[in-house]
Amino acid sequence: xxxxxxxxxxxxxxxxxxxxxxxxxxxxxxxxxxxxxxxxxxxxxxxxxxxxxxxxxxxxxxxxxxxxxxxxxxxxxxxxxxxxxxxxxxxxxxxxxxxxxxxxxxxxxxxxxxxxxxx
Amino acid sequence: xxxxxxxxxxxxxxxxxxxxxxxxxxxxxxxxxxxxxxxxxxxxxxxxxxxxxxxxxxxxxxxxxxxxxxxxxxxxxxxxxxxxxxxxxxxxxxxxxxxxxxxxxxxxxxxxxxxxxxx
Numbered sequence: 001x002x003x004x005x006x007x008x009x010x011x012x013x014x015x016x017x018x019x020x021x022x023x024x025x026x027x028x029x030x031x032x033x034x035x036x037x038x039x040x041x042x043x044x045x046x047x048x049x050x051x052x053x054x055x056x057x058x059x060x061x062x063x064x065x066x067x068x069x070x071x072x073x074x075x076x077x078x079x080x081x082x083x084x085x086x087x088x089x090x091x092x093x094x095x096x097x098x099x100x101x102x103x104x105x106x107x108x109x110x111x112x113x114x115x116x117x118x119x
Numbered sequence: 120x121x122x123x124x125x126x127x128x129x130x131x132x133x134x135x136x137x138x139x140x141x142x143x144x145x146x147x148x149x150x151x152x153x154x155x156x157x158x159x160x161x162x163x164x165x166x167x168x169x170x171x172x173x174x175x176x177x178x179x180x181x182x183x184x185x186x187x188x189x190x191x192x193x194x195x196x197x198x199x200x201x202x203x204x205x206x207x208x209x210x211x212x213x214x215x216x217x218x219x220x221x222x223x224x225x226x227x228x229x230x231x232x233x234x235x236x237x238x
Binding site: 025 | 120121122123124125126142143144145146147149166167168169173181184186187188189191192193194195196197200215216217
């Protein structure tokens, strides 16, 4: 069995908005993503999603609220809630979500990544 | 919707080996636990369990392997695998596991905590 070191795992890729699978448990994946800039408004129909900031800071915009996440902070976005992640500077984020979750949720466009790499 | 700050959440309790619920998503809880000393050998019949060390270090003993987790490192213990967590000094650990998971798994003794506090 192997442990995962977050700093090491984040050193293995450079692309933004392309979550990598760093672990799986039960029906979920632990994903790591580097974020920079603005994503797209989307929601996940039947999946709650956890964002934990490992490095940097992340703004998660909701339709009625802005949530600023600093290092060591997490938020759980319940299913159905529209959200827009924005990272002014590069942010390293751990995501936890069901294996069925698509990064762009209900939206399918050029930002959609369907086949995730494992690291 | 509220974010959670790990440092703040860990400041809210002092007892060891008594996981607190800090979030829930899908069928799982995010739990936070302060660990010190040796726990008990146990396994979880049908649940995989993630340990992420937020502060300090944790030894997860398996029957055939020792896994030392430092800050920023995680391991996923698959269902059925016997494990024994040991923290020589106080360690702060984030756990992710199905809501059905009991801390002592297949063992029920004085270390078992069935009703978890929410923080």
